Amino acid sequence: MNKIKTIEQALDYIKDGMTIAVGGFLAVGTPDKLIDAVIAKGVKDITLICNDSGFPDRGVGKWVVNKNVKRVIVSHIGTNPETGRQMNEKELEVELVPQGTLAERVRAAGAGLGGILTPTGIGTVVEEGKQKLNVDGKEYLLELPLKADVALIKGSIVDKKGNIYYSKATRNFNPIMATSADVVIVEAEKLVEVGEIDPTDVMTPSIFVDVIVQ
Amino acid sequence: MNKIKTIEQALDYIKDGMTIAVGGFLAVGTPDKLIDAVIAKGVKDITLICNDSGFPDRGVGKWVVNKNVKRVIVSHIGTNPETGRQMNEKELEVELVPQGTLAERVRAAGAGLGGILTPTGIGTVVEEGKQKLNVDGKEYLLELPLKADVALIKGSIVDKKGNIYYSKATRNFNPIMATSADVVIVEAEKLVEVGEIDPTDVMTPSIFVDVIVQ
């Protein structure tokens, strides 16, 4: 099973209208080459799951500027004024999710959970339309899994089998997104032979990874 | 803040009747010195949260043999016949929890979640007394958090601030248990200076750890 592909081959997995989960936090730990390739291919109507909508010229923010997305599910759009503008003009749907809830919803999808109960959002607009449950006298929101068709991940060190190591603060949402999608494509900053990453230090096991690009 | 204590000092945190979460999987990755010290102190009526009840002469199984526990919440007791005998004689309460559900319940306690929805146990005795929720046409059990008073953890490499690295298969339940208790005591196989564990390789951040013993 050779998972190493060209970026062009990897793009075959990405179709108009798909839900795509992208790793990274304000464009740090984001797979930039894959982001650019999706723009070059002109993919349309993406539903984006990401921590934030990046910057107009960095990270997934470029997709917003280039109109590749029809909907974003993120915790923050403040660093990309174009997201706010398109939202106000009704050109783009924006679902704002508290960051910790976002992490748990994506993780739940990856872990086969039907949802999680969080106190976050109680008493705010976040609770609108959601089921509330009382556990031990405390109120919680039932938050549902967020599954993706494809996840685009950035790995600092990736071996040829697909094991991933994330350096320092580039980890953020990457390992969670990698569990949540039918197809996982990792952009390797450094590609190494199998065995070069100590098995104890692997952060995303190879079994989650379908495609490796460089 | 000096977290390094003698085992005797660490035992001050452990009282009769407490709920104690212990890392390890069939006695691998279990803090053996702490296990023995609890027996020597003669702590009584412990509610034990652990993957399993170990072996009669290894791991938390010794607590069962020595009658330190009044109740165990575990996924497996098959390797410790004494657990089964005490259960049948009604000397010991045994709550059997599916292993994945156990991991999620302990994690939920550590992560401030009110519970999680799992498909595991549907159609079995595990669902008795539990709320069932239907999400997207599929049935799930609502499983509640399992919080502990004290967690006893085994770390392969621990720095003096309390950052922990677990070698190979010794990790298992240790990092999850470390999030779930009011007081976390780690038994260090190897104690190193702060800075000797690469911050990217830390598996349990120091902030979870209250006491370090050797």
Added chain:
Amino acid sequence: MIQDKDRKREVIVKRIANELKDGELVNLGIGMPTLVANYIPEGIDILLHSENGFVGLGPSPKLGEEDKDIVNAGSQPATHVEGAAFFDSAMSFTIIRGGHLDVTVLGALQVDQEGNLANWMIPGKMVPGMGGAMDLVVGAKKVIVAMEHTAKGETKILKKCSLPLTAAGQVDMIVTEMGVMKVTPKGLVLTELAPETTVEEVIAATEAELIIPEDLIPMNV
């Protein structure tokens, strides 16, 4: 009908080994399922999952070469293959429950024609606990039961399990020394017949209603 105990086992685990596909992630339960690893066909590269926290379980270590930090889910000394990855129990069951495990192979006390499985306790007798079995059976993409067709002369393949269930309706395939059975919406189908075995013998040893298809073939061993 195969009578020899070792030959029974060999037929069962060999057939299951032939079911595995290149690149699959597989969890082998304690006991007979473990033996499947010895029969993986050449050219088929599978990765073994160990509930206690890794993928890439290797063969047993040589005496004297054990690493105390590497054990399998049964706490036996183990090794890992190149490209393995260790993780915590939450990730281990994220893999299992989240649908990332291709195949789980486990033993059974009873299975029935609706795909129900009982393998974790006998009330009043043996209560080892479910361990990871309930998650494995619910989460794995394919659930294969590996067992002898009968125990002490009694069938283990029933119309309806009488023991407490491990999971309801999750079994895909049952492999015994008498043949291969698949759980389908229409019922339990005998798809393959073991060597030296007749359909009549299988039916006689089975309480469940067995559908015998026209394209019944010899067991792939």
Added chain:
Amino acid sequence: MIQDKDRKREVIVKRIANELKDGELVNLGIGMPTLVANYIPEGIDILLHSENGFVGLGPSPKLGEEDKDIVNAGSQPATHVEGAAFFDSAMSFTIIRGGHLDVTVLGALQVDQEGNLANWMIPGKMVPGMGGAMDLVVGAKKVIVAMEHTAKGETKILKKCSLPLTAAGQVDMIVTEMGVMKVTPKGLVLTELAPETTVEEVIAATEAELIIPEDLIPMNV
């Protein structure tokens, strides 16, 4: 009443710095809260949490010494202290939501006497999103609001917030350039009075009902 903008900030962040205790884990929000780090008293060793995935956030790096893989939650180049630990976003919010964070310091658009906080959107105008704020405010053991008492002459401390809430009833303490207020079951109590400020000035600049205790003391700056 302090008029100078810089002096206002200094009083606010200095007072909050004095609130922190040795060994605490603290999250400082973007903007003014960040400045608290510059005023931690000697002998007090705190650890800073960064939502994007680590504990042990250090000071900004020198020009030319940036590490592209280390940024703070605002995506600015950052450093880590010795003994830091990096992790993923699920762990980052396990720490926050699970009650492992001792203190969170954040700005506000509005706060009210019930401890409600609004700091993430103004309908029809600015909608940056809540980021990690909702989790921080629900999860942290102590929630400290750091802000100027008024904005464009209007009070920011109300009987009831009119903007969409970040969280209901979670604020413990409000620190402004006029004083320190604590949310108690009895209502909002002015516990400390800022330098050069009178009680009458605070009351005039506050819509919320302020309880003025007999043991009102000068602000600890």
